[in-house]
Amino acid sequence: MVRGLRARRRRTGEADPLAGRAAVEALLDRPLRAGAEPAAVARLAALLGEAARRAGRAGESPAVEERAAEVSALARALVVRVVEEPVSVRISGWPPGFGAAARARLLGRPPGELERVAPAEAARLVAALDGLALGGGRLRVEVALPPDAVLPPLSRRDRAEAGRRRRAPPWLPHLDEQGRLSLTPRPIARRQAAWLGAGRVLDPFCGCGGNAVAFARAGARVIAFERDPARAALARANFRAMGVADRVELRVGDGVARLPALLRRWPDAAVFVDPPWPPGATRWAELAPPGLEAALAPATAVMLKLPRALDPRTLPGGLERWRLRYEFGAAGPGEDAGLGRVVKMITALRRGVA
Numbered sequence: 596m597v598r599g600l601r602a603r604r605r606r607t608g609e610a611d612p613l614a615g616r617a618a619v620e621a622l623l624d625r626p627l628r629a630g631a632e633p634a635a636v637a638r639l640a641a642l643l644g645e646a647a648r649r650a651g652r653a654g655e656s657p658a659v660e661e662r663a664a665e666v667s668a669l670a671r672a673l674v675v676r677v678v679e680e681p682v683s684v685r686i687s688g689w690p691p692g693f694g695a696a697a698r699a700r701l702l703g704r705p706p707g708e709l710e711r712v713a714p715a716e717a718a719r720l721v722a723a724l725d726g727l728a729l730g731g732g733r734l735r736v737e738v739a740l741p742p743d744a745v746l747p748p749l750s751r752r753d754r755a756e757a758g759r760r761r762r763a764p765p766w767l768p769h770l771d772e773q774g775r776l777s778l779t780p781r782p783i784a785r786r787q788a789a790w791l792g793a794g795r796v797l798d799p800f801c802g803c804g805g806n807a808v809a810f811a812r813a814g815a816r817v818i819a820f821e822r823d824p825a826r827a828a829l830a831r832a833n834f835r836a837m838g839v840a841d842r843v844e845l846r847v848g849d850g851v852a853r854l855p856a857l858l859r860r861w862p863d864a865a866v867f868v869d870p871p872w873p874p875g876a877t878r879w880a881e882l883a884p885p886g887l888e889a890a891l892a893p894a895t896a897v898m899l900k901l902p903r904a905l906d907p908r909t910l911p912g913g914l915e916r917w918r919l920r921y922e923f924g925a926a927g928p929g930e931d932a933g934l935g936r937v938v939k940m941i942t943a944l945r946r947g948v949a
């Protein structure tokens with residue numbers, strides 16, 4: 596076939612992109628166009644076989660040239676090429692409160708600069724962000740490609756990075772499995788404490804005490820509840836180990852049931868709410884234990900730690916009652932670290948009585 600195409604080029608002067616072994620091999624390595632007809636694929640295979648047979652028998656001849664040109668045309672119609680020129684990327688589905696700074700942080704570039712993106716970078720954006728559940732919706736990454744082109748596959752480095760388990764060592768010494776999984780990463784716990792401010796903080800879902808430690812270290816006096824006695828013992832050990840035992844009072848029991856009495860006694864206390872996250876929860880009602888919303892109503896400051904997929908429009912009183920912050924952190928198990936930093940959770944804060 597190659598000989599046939601070369602002969603045709605010599606005769607007609609018409610260059611054919613397949614007139615060389617390397618070009619044919621490159622073409623055969625390319626993916627088939629989506630929707631390529633099975634019958635056309637079979638025809639291509641038959642033509643290739645026949646062209647090769649004839650070329651072997653007859654050497655350079657018009658029949659081989661003709662057949663080779665036919666193969667070439669069909670092959671080009673069936674296969675797609677990997678795009679090499681910069682492409683334009685469009686990302687939609689940004690959730691409420693995910694402003695320009697957060698977008699730039701997630702993308703690793705200003706969001707306005709998506710007009711001319713290198714193909715490998717576009718492939719990384721698609722792999723890392725397309726379909727990501729964020730703030731009650733899903734991000735959608737669309738790439739404008741020429742009709743016959745596809746994005747390059749992810750580089751080996753990016754694929755390895757995507758699957759890598761980057762588990763930051765836990766920052767508290769005493770943890771059970773549940774406590775380790777739900778421990779707020781230290782930089783985020785510190786930011787939350789700085790945002791909520793010193794004073795009195797009620798923490799009705801203490802766990803092993805990550806946030807309680809951060810609040811105490813930021814100068815707050817903390818009253819915490821944990822209903823699991825074994826986990827409460829771990830939290831106490833953490834308060835001692837982190838030097839905050841004198842600033843945190845931990846009680847074993849139902850923190851939701853005790854909130855109304857505590858708020859009557861300390862009406863200015865801030866409440867930090869970190870209930871267990873049921874898998875796949877996207878609405879506040881799926882997260883809040885019975886009675887919590889009513890118990891929070893009289894509080895003058897409430898901070899919620901929420902899964903990143905949660906829709907903030909479902910928060911009590913609606914979006915306008917809350918200030919939101921999307922918290923970034925290092926990628927966790929199974930998360931794509933291709934873009935370096937990922938959104939770990941949402942912090943919502945309201946001040947003033949509901």
Ligand SMILES: C[S@@+](CC[C@H](N)C(=O)[O-])C[C@H]1O[C@@H](n2cnc3c(N)ncnc32)[C@H](O)[C@@H]1O
Pocket residue numbers: 774777778779799800801802803804805806807820821822823826848849850851852869870871872884
């Ligand atoms: C997500 S964890 C808290 C993690 C903590 N903020 C940290 O950074 O270490 C939630 C904890 O609340 C506890 N819990 C759930 N419902 C409770 C309730 N009604 N009263 C007290 N504790 C509760 C669970 O046992 C769990 O340990």
